[in-house]
Amino acid sequence: MRNPCVAHRGWSSRAPENTMAAIRMAIQDPDVExxxxxxxxxxxxxxxVIHDPTLRRTTNGKGEVKNLTAAELTSLDAGNWFSQKYQGEPVPTLDQVLKETVGHCKLNIELKTNGIRYPLIEQKVLECIQLYKAEKEVVITCFHEGTLYRMRKLSGIIRTGLIIDGWRNTLPKELKELSSDFLSIAYTKLNKERVALLKEAGIQIMAWTINEKRAIRKVAELDPAILICTNYPDRWHEVRQQTVSHR
Structure with a gap:
């Protein structure tokens, strides 16, 4: 198996998701690309860097992310919900993440907007990326096509990709119209025919979120170039090792 590994929200099975602890753990594994x-x-x-629009699930805060300043957000505890070992682990800024990942690992940055929430998100994220000259080390993904269009308009360099949990045969055409060459798709929606259609259109595929070894193996068999997005990079390692030993 040659499929690259994507650590979902960092190494989120071993450390609290979207924290520097989980991100550093992924960076330290040279095989996690x-x-x-x-x-x-x-x-x-x-x-x-946080998944939900609200704070309750992964921090000791309340309310919505958009209603707190960066200083207030980074003072919250984003680790104790996962384990006492990570008590005091803060909500990181994108700046902090880029500072440690640039030159070590590529980033898939999902913008959590529906096109109305955070009207400045494309500009502010781009400014962060430009600060670290990381334009060629990231891909910007989003469920909202208009967000991807705006990002491409702001930067002709940064790659963009659509996130989808379904399938339609018009996807290659839609991505071409967005000048996007990346598709982040629920792994259960993939089969050989769909993968072939996307590959023919020059689209890189990331399959999410694959946590069972059997499913990792099944998706890997569709095509060796599919990115495997998982909470368990260790399981990806196990499947890869088993594949090598069976040759």
Missing amino acids: WIEIDVHLSKDHVPV
Whole structure:
């Protein structure tokens, strides 16, 4: 198996998702080529790394991310919910993540917007990326096509990709119209015919979120270039090792 590994929200099975602890754990594994993270904007328009629009599930805070400043968000505890070992682990900013990942690991940055929430998100995320000259080390993904269009308009260099949990045969055409060459898709929606259609159109595929070894193996068999997005990079390692030993 040659499929690259994408650590979903960092190494999120071993450390609290979207924290520097989970991200550093993924960086330290030289075989993990990608990390996927989620980005919202703070009240003062700073890109912060957290999955939900609300704070309750993964922090000791309450309310919505957009209603707190970056200083307030980064003072929250984003680790204790996962384990006491990570008590005090803060919500990181995108700036902090890029500072440690550039030159070590590629980033899939998902913008958590529906096109209305965070009207400045594309600009602010782009400014962060440009600060670290990381334009060629990231791909920007989103469920919202208009967001991808705006990002491409702001930067003709940064790759963009659509996120989808379904399938339609018009996807290659839609991605071409968006000048996107990346598709982040629920792994259960993939089969040989769909993979062939996407590959023919020059689209890189990331399959999410694959946590069972049997499913990792099944997706890998579709095509060796499919990125395997998982909470368990260790299981990806196991499947890869088993594949090598069976040759």
